[in-house]
Amino acid sequence: MISDDDLYKLAIFLGSISMILIVVYHFLEVNTETKPVAVPKKS
Structure with a gap:
């Protein structure tokens, strides 16, 4: 079973x-040339 401490670390990492x-997505989206x-x- 996963402990509360491991779950906390996983949530912080994924967040x-x-x-x-x-x-990064917003930086790339703003700097694209249309x-x-x-x-x-x-004819």
Whole structure:
């Protein structure tokens, strides 16, 4: 069985990792360059 101390450490670790991933995602999302979509010409 998992002890309360192990569960506490696991929760802190997973919460920290998720916050780091959220910050990295937002950093990458803000700094992406948007390219205009080319509209095909009708013939």
